[in-house]
Amino acid sequence: MTVGIIGAGISGLTLAYELQKQGIHYQLWEASAQPGGYIQSRREQAGASSGGSYLLESGPNSLLGDSALLEWIDELGLAPEVLFSKPVSKARFVFRDGRYRELPSGPPSLLFGRFFSWKTKLAIWRERSNKTLSPTGETLAQFFRRRFSQELVDYALGPFVAGIYAGNPEQLLVSETFPILLRYEKEYGSVIRGLIKNQSKTERRQSFSFKNGMQTLTDGLAARLTNLSLNTPVEQIVPVQAGWQVTVGGKTEVVDKLVIAVGTEAAAQLVAPYNDTFATRLRAVVYPPMSVVHSVYNRAAVDHSLNGFGGLNPKMEGQFAAGHIWSSSIFDGRCPADEVLFTTFVGGTQSARNARQQDDVLLSTVHQELTKGFGIRAGSGPVFQSVRRWERAIPQYDAAIVAVKEPVILAEKDQLFVCANWYGGVSLSDCIQKAQKMAPQLKNNLIIANL
Numbered sequence: 001m002t003v004g005i006i007g008a009g010i011s012g013l014t015l016a017y018e019l020q021k022q023g024i025h026y027q028l029w030e031a032s033a034q035p036g037g038y039i040q041s042r043r044e045q046a047g048a049s050s051g052g053s054y055l056l057e058s059g060p061n062s063l064l065g066d067s068a069l070l071e072w073i074d075e076l077g078l079a080p081e082v083l084f085s086k087p088v089s090k091a092r093f094v095f096r097d098g099r100y101r102e103l104p105s106g107p108p109s110l111l112f113g114r115f116f117s118w119k120t121k122l123a124i125w126r127e128r129s130n131k132t133l134s135p136t137g138e139t140l141a142q143f144f145r146r147r148f149s150q151e152l153v154d155y156a157l158g159p160f161v162a163g164i165y166a167g168n169p170e171q172l173l174v175s176e177t178f179p180i181l182l183r184y185e186k187e188y189g190s191v192i193r194g195l196i197k198n199q200s201k202t203e204r205r206q207s208f209s210f211k212n213g214m215q216t217l218t219d220g221l222a223a224r225l226t227n228l229s230l231n232t233p234v235e236q237i238v239p240v241q242a243g244w245q246v247t248v249g250g251k252t253e254v255v256d257k258l259v260i261a262v263g264t265e266a267a268a269q270l271v272a273p274y275n276d277t278f279a280t281r282l283r284a285v286v287y288p289p290m291s292v293v294h295s296v297y298n299r300a301a302v303d304h305s306l307n308g309f310g311g312l313n314p315k316m317e318g319q320f321a322a323g324h325i326w327s328s329s330i331f332d333g334r335c336p337a338d339e340v341l342f343t344t345f346v347g348g349t350q351s352a353r354n355a356r357q358q359d360d361v362l363l364s365t366v367h368q369e370l371t372k373g374f375g376i377r378a379g380s381g382p383v384f385q386s387v388r389r390w391e392r393a394i395p396q397y398d399a400a401i402v403a404v405k406e407p408v409i410l411a412e413k414d415q416l417f418v419c420a421n422w423y424g425g426v427s428l429s430d431c432i433q434k435a436q437k438m439a440p441q442l443k444n445n446l447i448i449a450n451l
């Protein structure tokens, strides 16, 4: 049996590696010259005045993983490269009333701290006796308003969802993003009660990267693969009696099973001749744009302690950026010790226009916002700044993505499968887990798509 895999992002690479381990023959095709998809780490040298060297992430900055994921990374031989986030980065900050304030991290600080009003604290306390149940198609914002308060939606959920999905909680569905909340509501009659009951059962996941950045993972996977072809875009796929005929570089080959591990736009183009409805639904999936701005300053020029992960900007605070990660507070070795590195995210569904501003506007507006938000001394410009743009950043798990499930399940009957971040979870750990699960299922001809 041969499995064809289209796309060597983390999803396709993991699937290929797992199939190889099981002795299943595969062929992985990647359109670009480099494997990894959104995972791109790069080193940049600063100008002569600073002389620093910076490790910059254009895409994901970290992975959230449990012990099983860490064991898998060990199996890849990458354990010595793992870099855990520093303990100080546990604190999360949110912009409110003109400054970054620390978000409560647990029940005591939530109920007794000063971040939330008494009304919200009371709503959290009373949530345990809220007997309502989620209707089908409920959005995250509707869920949190129904069980908690608008303030929680505005100042905790909204920024959090913008941080993970670059999305809008008024559009993202609770069933597609955090189904565990629905389970808690159903099984325990309360999210708070569900969290407490499961606290000891759920393994705490750790946030980590690698000494040379996230690309260590995808480069490491790619280096172990025997059948990865780079610079090889798949041009066409056609179902045939024996499986699928795949066209690459004008030549065709036939595989028994075919896995799509590309974004929805590329997937739509490939499946259109096979199933037009599938293609139409894929084209309806929304990906907002996101610009990632890296800014480095002399440590002495920044007043703020930067003791935390970063600062998120709620929509109603009217900031230009969606938020800033304090990269040098999270991981060692991102910039020289006497400097600090900010990674700023501009865009997402709620401020797509900002992401598309010209480079000079992006850089200067981010500098102004950092200056005000973190007390950067007047006249202290960044010693280094750069922009990386993603026109299509993250697929939105809203109503449009639900419509894609049906054709994905139907395609399985024709031996066409999906292993990508728009199906069953967007995070890197979701993508890895889905691929790990899919490999033995492909080997044993089991049903896969029922998520």
Ligand SMILES: Cc1cc2nc3c(=O)[nH]c(=O)nc-3n(C[C@H](O)[C@H](O)[C@H](O)COP(=O)(O)OP(=O)(O)OC[C@H]3O[C@@H](n4cnc5c(N)ncnc54)[C@H](O)[C@@H]3O)c2cc1C
Pocket: 006, 007, 008, 009, 010, 011, 012, 029, 030, 031, 032, 035, 036, 037, 038, 039, 058, 059, 060, 061, 062, 063, 064, 232, 233, 234, 235, 261, 262, 263, 266, 290, 292, 390, 392, 393, 394, 419, 420, 421, 422, 426, 427, 428, 429, 431
């Ligand atoms: C700015 C940003 C920050 C993020 N931060 C985090 C984070 O901190 N933590 C986290 O867990 N997640 C994060 N994510 C999400 C995560 O990076 C993605 O969900 C994940 O990398 C997607 O991987 P994938 O393999 O499914 O798809 P992709 O990475 O999109 O890979 C698809 C691959 O298919 C190739 N391809 C396309 N068409 C063809 C074709 N016709 N033939 C052959 N190959 C083709 C592409 O070149 C690409 O390499 C972030 C995403 C972005 C954009």
